[in-house]
Amino acid sequence: MRNGRCGQLEQKQMTREMTGAKMVVEALKEQGVDTIFGYPGGAVLPIYDEIFLQNDIRHILVRHEQGAVHAAEGYARSTGKPGVVLVTSGPGATNAVTGLTDALLDSIPLVVLTGQVPTFMIGSDAFQEADTVGITRPCTKHNWLVKDTDKLAATLHEGFHVATSGRPGPVLIDIPKDVQFATGTYEPAKPAASRYQPIVKGDMAEITELVAAIETAKRPLFYTGGGVINSGPAACQLLRELVDATGIPITSTLMGLGAYPASGENWLGMLGMHGLYEANLAMHDCDLMINIGARFDDRITGRIDAFSPNSKKAHIDIDPSSINKVIRIDIPIVGDVGHVLEDLLKVWKSRGRKVNREAIAKWQQQVGEWRKVNCLAYTSSQKTIKPQHALERLEALTKDHDRYITTEVGQHQMWAAQYLGFEDPNRWMTSGGLGTMGYGFPASIGVQVAHPESLVINVAGEASWLMNMQEMGTAAQYRLPVKQFILNNERLGMVRQWQELLHGERYSHSWSESLPDFVKLAEAFGAKGILCSDPADLDDAKGDDHLRWTGDL
Amino acid sequence: MSALHIKEGSTGHSAYNLRPTFSDVQEKHTLALLVENDPGVLARVIGLFAGRGYNIESLTVAEVDHTGHLSRITVVTTGTPQVIEQIKAQLGRIVSVYEVHDLTVEGSSVERELAIFKVVGEGNQRVEALRLADIFRANVVDSTLTSFIFEITGAPEKIDAFADLMRPLGLAEVARTGVAALLRGV
Numbered sequence: 072m073r074n075g076r077c078g079q080l081e082q083k084q085m086t087r088e089m090t091g092a093k094m095v096v097e098a099l100k101e102q103g104v105d106t107i108f109g110y111p112g113g114a115v116l117p118i119y120d121e122i123f124l125q126n127d128i129r130h131i132l133v134r135h136e137q138g139a140v141h142a143a144e145g146y147a148r149s150t151g152k153p154g155v156v157l158v159t160s161g162p163g164a165t166n167a168v169t170g171l172t173d174a175l176l177d178s179i180p181l182v183v184l185t186g187q188v189p190t191f192m193i194g195s196d197a198f199q200e201a202d203t204v205g206i207t208r209p210c211t212k213h214n215w216l217v218k219d220t221d222k223l224a225a226t227l228h229e230g231f232h233v234a235t236s237g238r239p240g241p242v243l244i245d246i247p248k249d250v251q252f253a254t255g256t257y258e259p260a261k262p263a264a265s266r267y268q269p270i271v272k273g274d275m276a277e278i279t280e281l282v283a284a285i286e287t288a289k290r291p292l293f294y295t296g297g298g299v300i301n302s303g304p305a306a307c308q309l310l311r312e313l314v315d316a317t318g319i320p321i322t323s324t325l326m327g328l329g330a331y332p333a334s335g336e337n338w339l340g341m342l343g344m345h346g347l348y349e350a351n352l353a354m355h356d357c358d359l360m361i362n363i364g365a366r367f368d369d370r371i372t373g374r375i376d377a378f379s380p381n382s383k384k385a386h387i388d389i390d391p392s393s394i395n396k397v398i399r400i401d402i403p404i405v406g407d408v409g410h411v412l413e414d415l416l417k418v419w420k421s422r423g424r425k426v427n428r429e430a431i432a433k434w435q436q437q438v439g440e441w442r443k444v445n446c447l448a449y450t451s452s453q454k455t456i457k458p459q460h461a462l463e464r465l466e467a468l469t470k471d472h473d474r475y476i477t478t479e480v481g482q483h484q485m486w487a488a489q490y491l492g493f494e495d496p497n498r499w500m501t502s503g504g505l506g507t508m509g510y511g512f513p514a515s516i517g518v519q520v521a522h523p524e525s526l527v528i529n530v531a532g533e534a535s536w537l538m539n540m541q542e543m544g545t546a547a548q549y550r551l552p553v554k555q556f557i558l559n560n561e562r563l564g565m566v567r568q569w570q571e572l573l574h575g576e577r578y579s580h581s582w583s584e585s586l587p588d589f590v591k592l593a594e595a596f597g598a599k600g601i602l603c604s605d606p607a608d609l610d611d612a613k614g615d616d617h618l619r620w621t622g623d624l
Numbered sequence: 625m626s627a628l629h630i631k632e633g634s635t636g637h638s639a640y641n642l643r644p645t646f647s648d649v650q651e652k653h654t655l656a657l658l659v660e661n662d663p664g665v666l667a668r669v670i671g672l673f674a675g676r677g678y679n680i681e682s683l684t685v686a687e688v689d690h691t692g693h694l695s696r697i698t699v700v701t702t703g704t705p706q707v708i709e710q711i712k713a714q715l716g717r718i719v720s721v722y723e724v725h726d727l728t729v730e731g732s733s734v735e736r737e738l739a740i741f742k743v744v745g746e747g748n749q750r751v752e753a754l755r756l757a758d759i760f761r762a763n764v765v766d767s768t769l770t771s772f773i774f775e776i777t778g779a780p781e782k783i784d785a786f787a788d789l790m791r792p793l794g795l796a797e798v799a800r801t802g803v804a805a806l807l808r809g810v
């Protein structure tokens with residue numbers, strides 16, 4: 072802020088009187104929002120009226136509020152900007168709960184606005200009343216019920232600040248209808264005035280200790296995660312510089328794919344339960360594990376007492392609660408990945424760019440031996456389409472495109488993670504922490520809205536896809552050329568896989584029966600569908616659909 | 625701000641000890657939180673303990689700075705050192721929690737609790753109850769021919785001890801406030 076009278080004057084002019092509903096639109100504009108995903112209802116009609124009266128913000132009408140939240144997640148993950156959702160009170164808000172929980176677990180910044188019954192009716196079991204802030208308290212990073220129009224603009228700005236600062240996450244702002252109608256004073260954003268200011272710079276003593284450990288380690292390994300993507304493209308660039316300069320191998324979680332390029336020399340592939348053999352053995356045998364923005368999820372660690380028993384562990388994370396939550400850490404660094412890597416590189420360079428080259432060369436050799444096992448190999452077939460083959464062909468035919476991939480949840484999701492290569496961050500959208508079937512299709516819609524010219528593909532299982540198939544209507548209405556790549560195995564594949572392994576092959580309710588004809592289904596929405604059941608036709612089927620607008624089956 | 629003063633130079637993160645102290649020993653810690661006095665904040669704190677399976681031994685809350693709308697929550701909890709560190713880190717994540725202090729590690733602290741006891745009895749029992757109350761410096765705040773209400777302030781252990789003694793003498797009802805605590809010195 073400028074000082075003196077000039078600054079004061081300017082501030083006076085910027086605070087204006089308007090209705091709460093108008094404030095919502097003004098605040099969104101001030102926050103640079105270009106798109107919102109939503110579904111109207113009685114308690115948000117004043118806001119919808121304001122949306123009708125302007126052209127700066129595009130509203131995408133979904134077919135179910137869960138779809139709106141996942142679409143906003145796809146938008147957010149593929150742009151690095153917060154996703155914005157607008158839904159009505161009661162059922163509108165409760166339908167958003169799954170998406171909110173998904174975004175909370177995967178650290179996706181969202182601002183969800185819900186309508187609420189008028190303040191004077193709250194607590195009376197009014198029509199479409201639900202205790203939205205109560206219901207969503209455990210599935211948001213923070214939430215607010217705004218009871219005073221004068222506080223609405225400031226709360227909206229604070230919502231954006233909280234959603235995007237520190238560890239990102241979803242926030243919800245519940246706005247009673249009378250607050251939307253009433254007039255109040257619009258306050259411009261003042262993020263610096265917020266009390267919420269997470270630490271982003273890492274402690275220099277800890278960073279120096281990590282540099283010293285890197286200088287001497289014989290079998291060092293980077294274990295990176297979604298936090299690198301959250302930190303942004305600059306952080307990914309610094310990570311690439313660090314990996315390439317040190318020659319240290321790198322693996323990543325499901326959420327961190329693309330931070331380091333899959334074609335990179337030091338790339339080991341994904342780790343964890345469905346990860347690559349070489350990545351998991353490297354995790355087990357390393358002597359220095361450098362966790363950058365990952366959270367030691369149980370899909371990674373397995374049994375805690377057997378997890379990488381002989382390594383010194385460093386952990387860079389913006390959220391102190393992620394550190395020492397499950398795994399004991401020797402070098403804890405609280406801070407933003409980008410900031411910490413910048414300092415780390417500075418210190419490492421100033422100390423002479425040292426690593427134990429000889430030992431690392433041997434370590435690389437060992438890793439090379441493990442790679443030769445070629446754990447992703449499968450026996451191909453002339454008769455049926457192996458999913459692995461389908462994904463290999465998808466990779467071959469689309470990797471040179473400006474491509475974004477979303478997935479549903481199940482075996483197909485894991486195959487996509489294993490067989491597709493990600494060269495850049497923000498190109499891979501998947502539901503990791505919550506594992507929400509039905510995420511991928513609406514997410515692909517959100518991605519396509521943000522990147523209208525790009526190739527957006529949702530790799531899906533038939534069962535997951537059915538969970539939010541109503542969004543075909545949205546894709547058709549906005550002419551979004553999303554591709555739905557459905558691997559139809561007529562079963563809940565991942566459930567069946569567990570029943571096979573752990574429940575004596577008793578396949579209880581894991582069949583997909585009475586499936587629709589997906590080609591006709593696509594056509595019913597005015598899209599195009601292709602059925603492919605012979606491996607030989609696979610390439611044609613895919614080549615063909617690239618430029619069409621919806622539905623590849 | 626003097627009512628809130630906890631320790632010179634302390635920050636919102638002063639309670640975090642990120643160097644691991646993993647052991648199986650259960651420890652009791654008294655945490656002091658400075659929070660925004662908004663209607664949801666207590667629900668957030670309690671919901672965190674319930675949702676993540678942490679213990680609450682006692683919890684007190686009241687606004688301590690009316691102009692700044694700040695409340696102070698004092699929580700007594702038990703857990704292994706790792707769990708205690710996780711509780712503090714999780715509390716620190718709550719957007720409307722501004723400061724988290726572990727009074728058990730930040731220095732020696734004074735802990736006080738207020739309790740009122742209703743003791744029903746006649747004859748000798750009554751005399752004995754009064755005599756013990758005097759030793760514990762409990763005050764009589766209500767009296768009938770067959771009952772007393774005592775008011776007692778002290779560390780929780782002292783209140784436990786008083787309750788144990790009153791039980792055979794006709795202890796009928798107890799109400800306790802939970803612990804309020806401050807670090808000693810400046």
Ligand SMILES: Cc1cc2nc3c(=O)[nH]c(=O)nc-3n(C[C@H](O)[C@H](O)[C@H](O)COP(=O)(O)OP(=O)(O)OC[C@H]3O[C@@H](n4cnc5c(N)ncnc54)[C@H](O)[C@@H]3O)c2cc1C
Pocket residue numbers: 176177178237238239295296297298299301302323324325326327341342343344345346363364365366367368370371387388389390393406407408409480481485502503504505506507565
């Ligand atoms: C069917 C199924 C199978 C799965 N199998 C696997 C598997 O085999 N392998 C696998 O890896 N995953 C698997 N997952 C995903 C898994 O459940 C977790 O979602 C995933 O491992 C978590 O990734 P992450 O550790 O990168 O953490 P994220 O959830 O991405 O969390 C990011 C971490 O970084 C921190 N952070 C955020 N922003 C910043 C910043 N700016 N600076 C610093 N730190 C930051 C956060 O505090 C957090 O600790 C599977 C999921 C499903 C549904």
Ligand SMILES: Cc1ncc(C[n+]2csc(CCOP(=O)(O)OP(=O)(O)O)c2C)c(N)n1
Pocket residue numbers: 479480481482483484506507508509531532533534535536558560562563564565566
């Ligand atoms: C909403 C929801 N319900 C249930 C599950 C449990 N679940 C995980 S994977 C899976 C089967 C998915 O089947 P499909 O989409 O066909 O994919 P496939 O595993 O066959 O590739 C189920 C039921 C879930 N993850 N999400």
